Amino acid sequence: MAEGCGLYIHIPFCKTPCGYCDFYKVKGERIDDEFVNLLLREASLYREDEKIKVVTLYFGGGTPSLLSPFQLEKIFSGLNEIFDFSDDLESTLEANPETLSSEKLDDFKRIGINRLSIGIQSLDDEVLKTLQRDVQRKEILEKLQIIFNSEFKNISFDLIIGSPNSSIKSVLKDLSLLTNFPFVHASLYILDIHRGTRLFEEIKNGLKPTDDDEIAEIYENCSTFLEEKNFIHYEISNFARRGFECKHNLKYWKEEEYIGIGPSSHSFFRNYRTKNPSSLKKWKNELEKGNFPFEEVSKESDKKREENKIIFGLRLKEGIDSDFLRRYLEESERDFDSLLSKLTEGALVNVEDKRVSLTLKGYLLSNEIITFLLSRDFLSEREFDD
Ligand code: SF4
Secondary structure (H helix, E strand, C coil), X not given: CCCCEEEEEEECEECCCCCCCCCCCEECCCCCHHHHHHHHHXXXXXXXCCCCEEEEEEEEECCHHHCCHHHHHHHHHHHHHHCEEEXXXXXXXXXXXXXXXXXHHHHHHHHCCCEEEEXXXXXXXXXXXXXXXXXXXXXXXXXXXXXXXXXXXXXXXXXXXXXXXXXXXXXXXXXHHHCCCCCCEEEEEECCCCCCCHHHHHHHCCCCCCXXXXXXXXXXXXXXXXXXXXCEEXXXXXXXXXXXXXXXXXXXXXXXXXXXXXXXXXXXXXXXXXXXCCCHHHHHHHHHCCCCCCCEEEECCHHHHHHHHXXXXXXXXXXXXXXXXXXXXXXXXXXXXXXXXXXXXXCCEEEEXXXXXXXXXXXXXXXXXXXXXXXXXXXXXXXXCC
């Protein structure tokens, strides 16, 4: 276990919810001071005589950049008083470009934020309209100029691939433009169409989704493009210049401890996994009674920990230790060599220097491969031959 844990703060407010999004969020442009006080109340439940060491802090959402500098400062300094912030704390704030100004950025930097994750999703107006994002290409590009004129150096962007009305050409054009800015990190998410979203309804009513083969081609082309631009494809959806991998998210993938604060957040702390309710009201009610607002609590068993090591470890370029995987499979009376040769023959995994990792083709089938490794029965149900 690494020294120090991660701290995640969920800010569940969005000015105009996007049509594809199924995160927990509430429509609202202004954040009440009461919410800020409740966040600090929840954080104070973790106050200990010997303060908990925090090495990464991540404001996610929702839209954390809707916080006023005054509110952010209050949260940041309140947390800094409850926890022991490491001297080299990585502190990220997710931001939608349209919410930023040069004054706000200066304030965020002064307060202690040192990494920005910018939700761009697309630079194509037709795609932005399809995704029902409340912003246009022109405004995003204007805001990028402001962002890169600020003091921030560690800046990431999010892009969605596989949206209806997008194409390999439009996505590569976006990437080409974005990599002309000095971004050091990129997250590329394949669009999931979630039941209950407005986009799901539009597809039901005839909007044509991008087909899986085209999505695979876009993903592979984007990976190649970014690697040629010296971004390392270090996780299924993430790329970084060397040394700029997101330390906070690595905690999730490496099974390290993190505490989540705010509605709908998750924690993995002292061997317990917990989840807060996706409801401001329920969250608030529990906090007002002085309780931890968990709606789910489970102790991580050794078996679950091993499974998670496979599930999360295979998301990473570095993969997992092959001796560990051999032991795991042999304990359930399955043959490591024959299972792995099946996957290597299909060019889905690499086995090198005692590490097992997924290839680019394997990333696209990661869910199936993980099920294949974790389930005894799956071998007979699914073949990985082309
Ligand atoms: S994608 Fe981001 S900005 Fe859009 S609704 Fe979801 S959380 Fe809010």
